[in-house]
Amino acid sequence: MKFIKLYTRALSLLGSDKKQGWYLAIANVALAMALFAEPVLFGRVIDTLGKVASNESLPVWSEVWPLLAIWTGFGLFTIFCSTLISLYADRLSHHRRHMVVSMYFEHVLQLPLAQQNTTHSGRLMKIMLQGTDALWWLWLSFFRDHLAAIVSLLVLIPIALYMNWRLAIVLIVLCTVFAFLTNFIIRKTQTLQKTVEIHHSDMAQQVSDTLGNIPLVQSFARIQDEVSALKNISNRLLDAQLPVLSWWALITVLNRSATTISILTIVILGTWLFTQGLISIGAIVTFIAFAAMIITKLEQTVNFIHRLAMDAPRLEDFFQMMDTSPEIHDRPDAVDLKHAQGIIEFKDVCFSYDDKHSAIRNLSFTVEPGQTIALVGSSGAGKSTALSLLYRVFDPQSGSITIDGIDIKDISLNSLRHNIGVVFQEPLLFNRSISENLLVGNPEATIDELKQAALSAQALDFIEQQENGFDTQIGERGRTLSGGERQRISIARVILKNPPILILDEATSALDSATETKLTRALESVIKNRTTLVIAHRLATVRRADRILVMESGQIIETGTFDELYQQGGRFTQLVREQFTELPDRIAS
Ligand SMILES: Nc1ncnc2c1ncn2[C@@H]1O[C@H](COP(=O)(O)OP(=O)(O)OP(=O)(O)O)[C@@H](O)[C@H]1O
Ligand SMILES: [Mg+2]
Incomplete structure (x- = not known):
């Protein structure tokens, strides 16, 4: 729930670039649709060649070339869409990042001094740089890969069911395993990652505080003390970070295994269905290509969620700071004092x-x-x-x-x-x-x-x-x-x-x-x-x-x-x- 909230809040920050965001979304959907054509056409070509082989006649080009022409057409279309998406997703996210940096900067400057007194400038800067970096990455990957991946998954799975429900069940089981494992790891690592982020903020504060007081550090011969204070924070940070990394390494291994097992199952099940005369070779090839595509998209989505899980505390800190309202602001009917008399x-x-x-x-x-x-x-x-x-x-x-x-x-x-x-x-x-x-x-x-x-x-x-x-x-x-x-x-x-x-x-x-x-x-x-x-x-x-x-x-x-x-x-x-x-x-x- 928290993830979805962060995710939608980040997307709502697109502001005046929303229109461009919509164009990118449409291009993504078009790209996702066009991607299905490839495995389907591949399967058709194989079946056509199979027919020719069984009749022991030479390939009939008139049957194959229309398929190849359509394939080329789809290929060109996907290249076009991908280029547009890469180009504009990059521009959009970079542009937005700069807008959000200025927004944050202006907002922080208006915050009451009471807030500034308790929050070190090094911490405020870290929240700005890392928060906006996380937003930039989120927008970029949403428009470049993630949206297309979600759309593909939503469309590919029903298509797979329609093509061959027996083989499709393997993919559905795989998706469920991915979803379950990811959810489990997120729950396990959420609090730890929050702690990691607290140490990152402490580190930013410590570094900025020390660098701002170099004359003090040198004259009181405190170089070693300051370095060891920083090392202490680093050690605490690593102690909190390593278990998170281990959990995510585990999920990568489990996901890999689930993928290999699924592909093997599809091949074995496909072979058995072929021997029963329930499926053609072309359909098996199409299905395996589909399965490979779904697995790639699943892996992309899991990687995206992994990064989002790592960035979530940074985004939370950023939004929390943006939500702090400046206590001192103009009343709606505030008057302009021209040149005061001075009473x-x-x-x-x-x-x-x-x-x-x-x-x-x-x-x-x-x-x-x-x-x-x-x-x-x-x-x-x-x-x-x-x-x-x-x-x-x-x-x-x-x-x-x-x-x-x-x-x-x-x-x-x-x-x-x-x-x-x-x-x-x-x-x-x-x-x-x-x-x-x-x-x-x-x-x-x-x-x-x-x-x-x-x-x-x-x-x-x-x-x-x-x-x-x-x-x-x-x-x-x-x-x-x-x-x-x-x-x-x-x-x-x-x-x-x-x-x-x-x-x-x-x-x-x-x-x-x-x-x-x-x-x-x-x-x-x-x-x-x-x-x-x-x-x-x-x-x-x-x-x-x-x-x-x-x-x-x-x-x-x-x-x-x-x-x-x-x-x-x-x-x-x-x-x-x-x-x-x-x-x-x-x-x-
Ligand atoms: N930003 C702050 N946050 C919390 N307490 C503060 C803050 N600034 C000052 N104080 C406290 O408020 C009290 C009054 O401080 P203030 O700076 O107004 O004193 P001052 O009369 O100007 O002293 P000086 O002559 O040393 O400048 C002090 O007890 C101080 O510790
Ligand atoms: Mg004073």
Whole structure:
């Protein structure tokens, strides 16, 4: 049942290529029908020659050649159909694979981050590559061999019964044995194959995780540990895979034996029927050719089912991922936010990542257009989380967030995110050139605009010193740049985006104090006329904020300007004192 479901689901993914699929199906049926002609004509030719031989006269060509001409005609027709099928089945399945890869990619990119956090990117990629490979193979073999095999079996068996029911029974027994054995092995190996696939996914995750952290592996001298961790997974994988392979090897041997026994039985039974005068030599030849054809088709079908059984867990993983619905999506009546004024209001917002521990509790605050608000507090207080709710990485469990008085859930996601520029705590960069990374902010930007943005972000000097300037490739996650350089690229990127609302999450934490001072000055002009939310541990950087919110355990515990808060003598004062007095104390000790 599960197989049929997977099979029909895979076929339903043909989408816009369905029409071509139908043409291929018709060609397959025509091919299957044409194939019957060959054994029938073969038998007729043998009988004609037999008649001539018994009369001891020379072959009468006028009786044989029409049969040969029809045979040639069918032969040409089957060649034509097979060529068309091979050509178009290949194209169709390759084309569909690319469509499905894009579908999956788009779908996964929309999934909530909660999903991405628990599913490693290596695993997601493995599901995509192996799932789409399995689909490609399924479509290809369905249209190239499998459909023709099923049609042939459905038509050949009744024909065989009509030709000689006694001999046909042998074939029916053979089909039943094949079906029984295949079903038995599938049941035996299903769970094991699922386990194999889990190990394959673990392996993909392990490899991708390790390769993504090579500096860590090398500096902690963990090469051997990582290799042996991979070997462990490999061993577990092989332990699960070998029994599956043994079961399938067994079925191959049993099927082969059943085939040989069936052919022998047909020959013996045919000889006996001939001696009884119940069948002609031509009919025996026809029947054996039929039997050979049926056996080939049966073997094709069993091989197909074998491969499908191996691929089933991959297809299941793929469909399961495709069925995960993005929790955050546009409401049907979502409005487009053109250019926000920048009034932000958080009202009693509560959020938890795991529904057990609160990351944000009853958060309420308002920001007026053009104001700069700073969030400070100890690590893990929930600052990044609070601001990520504004551009809907997650939706709060309760409370509401509005921009210009509109609930952000009523704003289309695209327009919401176009209005907000984020400099992330970890500068996220693509493995592309510097200019391509900057253009993410504004794909339309000219080279002069790129330079201007880089200049404002104090990045122009180091970019121009690179061998290929703006065309320099910066490696995976910008690995070939320093931490501070990466931060400045991500600031330049947001300057190019030019959004009315700006979020700076520890934007200048990796900079030396001279660059930070210059950049802070440059940022002042960027911040002007925009609503800005700044998160900073270095409290000197939030001095000029209109208001500071001090967060602790997901809550705001103090609010005010720098001076007001400092004079209050509360948590903020304590934080400032720690920062400004810790250093001399430490040096002294
Ligand atoms: N993606 C996530 N999934 C689950 N829990 C998370 C996730 N991100 C953060 N947390 C948890 O939520 C809490 C708040 O994290 P958050 O990143 O908002 O802190 P923060 O105030 O920005 O800290 P820092 O100053 O160190 O950046 C922490 O306890 C953290 O462990
Ligand atoms: Mg943070």
